[in-house]
Amino acid sequence: MISKSTIDQVFETARVEEVIGDFVQLKKSGSSFKGLSPFSDERSPSFMVSPVKQIWKDFSSGKGGNVVAFLMEHEHFTYPEAIKYLANKYNIEVEETEQTNEQKEQANERESLYLVSEFASSYFQNILHKTNQGKAIGLSYFKERGFTEETIKKFHLGYSLDDWQAFTDEALKKGYKLEYLEKTGLTIVREDKRFDRFKGRVMFPIRSMSGRVLGFGGRILTNDKKAAKYLNSPESDIYHKSKVLYGIFHAKQSIAKEDNCYLVEGYTDVIQFHQRGIKNVVSSSGTALTPDQIRLINRLTKNITVLFDGDAAGIRASLRGIDLILEQGMNVKICTFPEGEDPDSFAKQNTLEELTLYLEEHAQDFIQYKASMLFEASKNDPIKKAETVRDIVNSISKIPDRIKREIYIQECSKIMQISEDVLYSTLAQSSKKDLQEANKQFKEEQKAFDVIKNQQPKPKVDVQYELERKIIQILLLYGNRTEDFEDLILKENDKNELVLEPVVHRAKVFEKIFLDLQEDEMEFTNLKFKGLYYKIIDTLNQNPDFALENFVNDVDADVATEMTTILMEDERYTLSNWHTKNIFPKEKTDTIAQLVNETILNLRCFLISKKIDELSQETKGNIEIQYKEILEEVVGYKKLDNLLSRKLNKAL
Structure with a gap:
């Protein structure tokens, strides 16, 4: 704990x-x-x-x-x-008691997979640095690649012994269950046999954006043609290859700061770039780029620079997947290295200044790069050239921004030596086809939605729920503020008529709300709001220096979610950027007393109307005496309702 x-x-x-x-x-x-x-x-x-x-x-x-x-x-x-x-x-020392084996067993399955993966990472690092085999084979390999001791430790690189079940035996000895070793893919179980998946490989832990170990990549160091050069962990509850980028943990801050992400192919490309001083780099780990991986980058920047080695065939194959980046509305550049070089080798052989200058000078806009490269390959073949034009226009059609599309059409026209009219016509055909597909899918989804919609009655607005929610919002935002309130005292005038006489007094918002609700014996009907209401009142009453953020930290998760929804409603409207349209909404802090009074009055009116309806129902089937008594009560409530309604109209 x-x-x-x-x-x-x-x-x-x-x-x-x-x-x-x-x-x-x-x-x-x-x-x-x-x-x-x-x-x-x-x-x-x-x-x-x-x-x-x-x-x-x-x-x-x-x-x-x-x-x-x-x-x-x-x-x-x-x-x-x-x-x-x-x-x-934040470099805070954690005071806690160590978990017992029993507590480890009680952890849920997902957490158990994380624990196993963390143990494996520590184990492989220990083998690399503290065993003769690890030093002689694994550590020697990493140092031959040019990695420093500091880099090796920073990326938690390791080594798995060339032994069939050394890791599995050690994990079982430490109390980790075979079930979780198998589910993470670290151990392969065949009938009554079990053995280590990554036997005899150098290990690259694959970490989440927050640094948790999700899985591993392992590289074999022998020339065994039957074994795969690189082997990744299989899919599990914590490792989904299509949703992970290698190096994102170390790169995230630099990506946001530089507002650009370099995308490479392999683990060593990432590590070498990072060691050289360029830290905003990640890898898709040899897999084709996926929408989930792009969205991971999109959270940090709108700009991606894809780095390719000099293999032309490999570049053309990779270009086909980059349309996905354009669909996300991102800006893509391409940078290729000289033939025979890859990001790893080029970074190793050049200084930070030389590498940075090369990237700046050779990074081209994706569409321009694609048009130039494909044009060179097809300029003497009319049929291939026509296919190239369609290919490039198809990429342009993926871009959501119309202005960008038009600029790219103009650039493409110059490079391909084709009129803009022809390219616009081709773009229109491509867009029309995409639109037809989208419409078809929309109609199918809409048809299914209509079936569900027709089966369900439209929900009515729960007035009391909304008013109770508004009271909670006022308490959270302004509960501790002191305001001048205009109270309404019910009195008879000289003509024996009921009137509401205003009386101004100064009070804290939470005190005003509490006394009004108590005076009218108004109770919250929503249990979540009811619990929250009394907790807020109690906290404000006992602690004059009430801090909102501490209060959010002390409530249950579902209540905290409701609270943040209430508290962030004002911020939601800033998403619309009203000020850019010369619309400046009035701040709520200017009219807090009015807001409190209106909310309480509205709740009173609602409850009075509700009471009138209930009394009206009681008159049915009652004897005349009871009928008259109820009718008199209804008339009284009606008069009060009219008085409050008039007051609300003035306030509004």
Whole structure:
């Protein structure tokens, strides 16, 4: 268990905008930050972070909470792991008791897979640095590649002994279950036999954006033609090859800072570039680039520079997958190295200044590069040239931005020596075909949706729910503020008529709300709001220096999610950038007293109307005396309702 003092120190020190900034590219928006949702595929920002409130809200998925909730949602951390991650980030010493074997067994399956993977990473590093075989084979290989001791340790590189079950035996000895060793792919089980998947290989741990070990890549060092040169962990609950980029943990901050990401093919390309001083580099680990991998980069930057070696055939094959990047609305550049060179070897042979200068001078816009290269290959063959034109126009059609598309058409026209009219016509055909496909898919989805929609009645607006929610919002945002309130006292005038006489008094917002609700004996009907209401009132009453961020940290996860939704509603509207359209909404802080009074009055009116309906139902089937009594009560409520309604109209 982690001590409360450590948890409190973590919450006091951690800044939500700094932590989330490691995973999502955030841009200033008023007093808050906005960015693309890390939980859904989107092109317009709907993710908001409030440094003042120390909370975040993703309006596309509905998720929200504090800094720990983000790590638990995004990285699938347990609560203790999120606290440890933050403690490590901010150099806070963690006070805790060591987990027993029984506690390890009680961890859920996903967590067990992480624990096994972390153990394996430590084991392979230990073998590399502290065994004769590890030093002679594994460490020698890495040093031959030009990696320093510091780099080897930074990337947690390791070695798996050339033994059929050395790792498996050690893991079982340490208490890790064979079930999880098999599920992570570290151990292969065949009937009654078991052996190490990565036997005799140097090891590259594959880490998530937060640094958790998800799987491994292993390179064989012998000339065994039957064995694969590189071997990756199989798919598991924690490792999905199509959603992971090698090096993203070490590169994320540099990618956001430089506003560019270099994309290479192999593990050693990433490590060599990083060692040379260029840290904003990741690898797809030899797999074809996927939409999920692109979205991972898209959270940090809109700019990708793809680095290829001098193999022309390999370049052409890779170009086919880059259209996916364009579809995400990203800017793509291509940089190739001299024939016979790859990013690893070129970085090794050049200084940081030489490498940086080469990348700047040789990085070309993707469309220009593709047009130039394909044109050279087909300029003497009319049929191939026509196919090349269609290929390039197809890539241009993937770009969402119309202005960019037009500029690329103009550039392509010059390079390919074809009129813009022909290219626009081809683009229109390609776009029409894509539109037809999209429409067809939309109609099919709409048909299925209509079936479901027709089966379900339209939900009615729950007025009391909305009013109770509004009260919670006011308490959270302004509960501790002191305001001048206009109270309404029910009195009879000289004509014996009921009137509402205004009386002004000064009070704190939470006191005003509490006394009004108590006076009218108004109870919350929503249990979640009811619990939250009394917790807020109690906290404000006992602690005059109430800090909102600490309160969010102390409630259950589902309540915290509801709270962040309420608290970030104002920030949601900043996503529309009203100020750029010369629209300046009035700040709520200017009319807090009015907001409180209107909300309470609206709740009173609603409850009075509800009471009138209930009394009206009671008159049915009652005897005359009871009928008259109820009718008198209804008339009384009606008069009160009219008075309150008139007051609301004036306020509005």
